[in-house]
Amino acid sequence: MRQTIQTFLPNLDLDRVSFHRAMPHLFSWLPHGGITLPHLWRSRRTRIYVARRYWRPASRGGLGLILHEALHAQQVQDCLLGWGWGPLRPFVILYLAAWAGNGFRYVGHPMEVDAYRFAGSAGSRFECWCDSGATSIPWDRLAGPHGEPLDDDELRRLREECSPASASSPGRERSAVVAHRDLAHSIPGWRGLESLLRRSLDLTAWAWLPALPAILVGACTVVLWGLFWGTVTAILWSGIVVVELVGGAVALFLRLLAGLVGKVGALLAG
Numbered sequence: 656m657r658q659t660i661q662t663f664l665p666n667l668d669l670d671r672v673s674f675h676r677a678m679p680h681l682f683s684w685l686p687h688g689g690i691t692l693p694h695l696w697r698s699r700r701t702r703i704y705v706a707r708r709y710w711r712p713a714s715r716g717g718l719g720l721i722l723h724e725a726l727h728a729q730q731v732q733d734c735l736l737g738w739g740w741g742p743l744r745p746f747v748i749l750y751l752a753a754w755a756g757n758g759f760r761y762v763g764h765p766m767e768v769d770a771y772r773f774a775g776s777a778g779s780r781f782e783c784w785c786d787s788g789a790t791s792i793p794w795d796r797l798a799g800p801h802g803e804p805l806d807d808d809e810l811r812r813l814r815e816e817c818s819p820a821s822a823s824s825p826g827r828e829r830s831a832v833v834a835h836r837d838l839a840h841s842i843p844g845w846r847g848l849e850s851l852l853r854r855s856l857d858l859t860a861w862a863w864l865p866a867l868p869a870i871l872v873g874a875c876t877v878v879l880w881g882l883f884w885g886t887v888t889a890i891l892w893s894g895i896v897v898v899e900l901v902g903g904a905v906a907l908f909l910r911l912l913a914g915l916v917g918k919v920g921a922l923l924a925g
């Protein structure tokens with residue numbers, strides 16, 4: 656599985672990604688088979704959770720889901736190189752901002768569109784590659800029990816065809832640029848401001864000076880929008896941490912109580 660992920664996402668640092676065969680309990684109500692979240696407190700670490708019944712890394716669908724989540728892990732690492740503390744990372748802020756910009760809908764979320772274009776649904780590049788390439792390139796060789804590597808030409812072709820970074824320019828740099836652009840695009844009414852800015856920036860010499868207020872307003876709006884969703888992220892995450900800590904404490908208390916009751920019962924019976 657790791658070899659397959661590394662083949663399709665050569666820029667993903669798998670040493671900073673861990674896999675968990677269950678959904679975190681606060682997210683178990685989600686209809687999705689998996690979720691990618693930054694580590695609760697460590698910087699630059701990402702966790703991929705896949706619901707137990709969907710954990711089938713040896714199957715096309717199961718591997719597609721894992722690759723889809725791995726692409727989100729790549730997005731985490733690509734957003735300003737994944738810097739941040741716990742959940743306070745550009746990826747989470749951008750994800751929430753883009754979700755709001757998409758009318759709080761999952762379908763059409765730009766980061767999900769990127770991920771599904773790559774893997775996770777019947778029409779994704781990975782799934783299409785499985786269907787079309789299964790005869791010419793034996794699947795076993797990519798993820799087989801002995802882990803035989805593909806030859807260089809096949810690897811290069813696969814990376815070109817299937818890497819989401821192949822759309823324009825390679826890897827991290829492209830995603831970082833997209834992160835900033837996506838944050839701006841998620842702002843309500845941004846398109847109008849952007850077209851005004853574009854028209855102004857097309858002008859030569861000093862003619863763009865009158866557009867300076869619009870440029871400043873645009874820059875300030877992006878910063879404030881980012882700060883707002885950063886604050887929302889911090890509040891949400893604080894809530895999650897509190898619930899998990901209280902839940903853990905209650906579980907520990909019940910466990911100790913059960914042990915105590917058991918001992919008292921044994922004493923009385925004796």
Ligand SMILES: [Zn+2]
Pocket residue numbers: 723724727767770
């Ligand atoms: Zn997704």
